[in-house]
Amino acid sequence: MKKVLIVAVFFLLTMVIAACGTSSGGSSSEGAVETEEGYKLVKKDSFSFASSGEFKPFSMTDGSGEMSGFDIDVANAVAKELGLEPVQHKQSFATIVEGVKNGRFDVAVASHTITEERLKEIDFSIPYYFSGAQIFVRPDSDIQTLDDLKGLEVAVSRGSTYADLMSEVTDNIIYYDSDVVALETLNTGRHDAVVTDFVTGREAIGAGMVLEGRELLERSEQAIGVAKGNDKLLEAINEALQKLRDSGELAEISEKYFGEDITTDPDDQ
Template sequence: MNKKTLFVFLTMTIILGLILSACGTKPANTLDKIKEKGVIVMGTSADFPPYEFHKVEGNKDTIVGFDVDIANAIAKKLGVKLEIKDMDFKGLIPALQAGRIDMIVAGMTPTPERAKSVDFSDLYYNSQQVVVVKNDSPISKFDDLKGKTVAVQIGTTSEEAAKKIPDVNLKQLNRVGDAFMDLKNGRCDAIVLENTVANAYLKEYKDMKMVFMKEINTVDNGSAVAVAKGNKELVNIINEVIKELKASGEYDKLIDKWFKQ
C-alpha cells in the first residue's frame, strides 16, 4: 500500500467513524440524563409575572408563578427535583443549546423561527399583545404610536409586534421591569407586552393603563415549553403533563391562582 492509498484509507476510516459516532449520539439533554442526575433544570426570566417572578418573604427570595407550577408538575411526573435558573430572556435558547438548562418555561411563544433551534411542547396558555401607556397619555389607537418611543423586552414576540409600528423608535430592554420604570420616568411613551404580564405590573403602577389594539396582535401568541432539539421523549412527557393537568381540573385551579387574583 503506497502513501497515497494509505492516506485515503485513513481519511475514509476517520470520516466513517465520525458518522457512526454521530448516529449513535443522543441529544445533549436527554430524558435518561435528567433521570440519572435526579434534577431537571428550568431556565426562565423571572421578571414576567404571573408566569414567573421573585417573591421575597423575610430573607428568603423564591421564584414563583404559573410557569413554576407547570415545571414542578413536570418534575413530579419524572420523579426528579426542579432547579430554576434565572437569566435574561434572550439568553434562554443559547443556554438550552449549550446544555446549561434542560427546558425553558418562560411564557415563550413557539414561533417558526425559534422552532429551528429548539423543540416545543403543546401550548399550555394563550395570551395577546397589548400596549401600556400612562393614564394621561394621548395614545389611544395604533396610529398614535407612529414616531413614538416604545419599550419592549429583547427576544420576545412583543418585540416583533412592536417592530410593525410605523416609524417606531424601539427601545429594547433585557427586563420588563426596566420598561415600566422607563415609562414611569418619561424615557419612553409606551410598552408592548402580553396582557397577562401587563395586568400583573399594573397592580403596582396605578398611573398606567392597558390599551388594546388589533394591529398589535399580528404575531403568534401562546406559551409552550422548549427543550433541546431531538428530545422527543421529553416533549411527550411534557405534553402528557399538560393534558393531565387540564383533565384533572388542576390547570383551572392554577389559572384561578395566578391569573384571576
C-alpha cells in the first residue's frame, strides 16, 4: 500500500511539473474569445490593455486607481475604432510584455520601444509615437555624454531599454518601477544621472524638477504590443492607428499632453 501511494504521488508531481513547463513557453491564447473578425480577446467585446500608470504624462493613476494620460487616450481611441470597450489594467512595466504574451491582456499600450529582444516575445503595431533616450542630471553636474557615465551610479526604469543601454556603460545601476520616481530621486540629490525618454525628462523639468538634459543617446519608436498569433487584431490596430494619424486625432492627443506632435515620424516632417 505504501509503495502504491509513493507511485501515485510521483505521478501527480510529474503531471504538475509537465503542466508548468507547458504554460511557460510561447504565447497563450487558451481561454481567449475569438470574434467574427478573427480577433483573439480576453473578454468578448472588450479591448483589454495594460499600462504602468507610473509614467507621467504617458500614464498616471488617480486616487481611485483609474489611469489617464497619453497612452491611455491612445488605447481608448484605438478601442473606439475597433468597436470594442476599453478595459484598462495597471501593471508593473517590467511584467507587461509577459502578461500580453501569456494572454492576461489583449495588448500593451505602455510606451514600449520596439526592440529585437521584445519582438522575440510579442508583435508590435506601427509606431504611435517617436522619441529617444536622454541623460538627465542636476545642473551642477559635469556629465555631458554617455562616456561620462562610465562607472557612475545611474537610475533607470526596470525592464526598460534604458536599463539595457546602461548595462554596457556601468555596473552601478539603480532600478525603479517608474521613470518619474527615478527622476524625483535624482532631483533630491541621489544618483549621478537618470537615463529616460527625453519627453518624460522634459515634462519633469516643466513640472518643477531642477534638472537638465544632456546628450541625446538614441532615437526610438514606440508601439502597441500584441501577442504572437493574434494577427487579425494586430492588423486592425494598425489600420486604426493609421486612421487616427490621417485624421489628425493622434496629433491632437499628443498636443493635449505635450504641447507638440510626437506622433509623426521626424523623417516625414
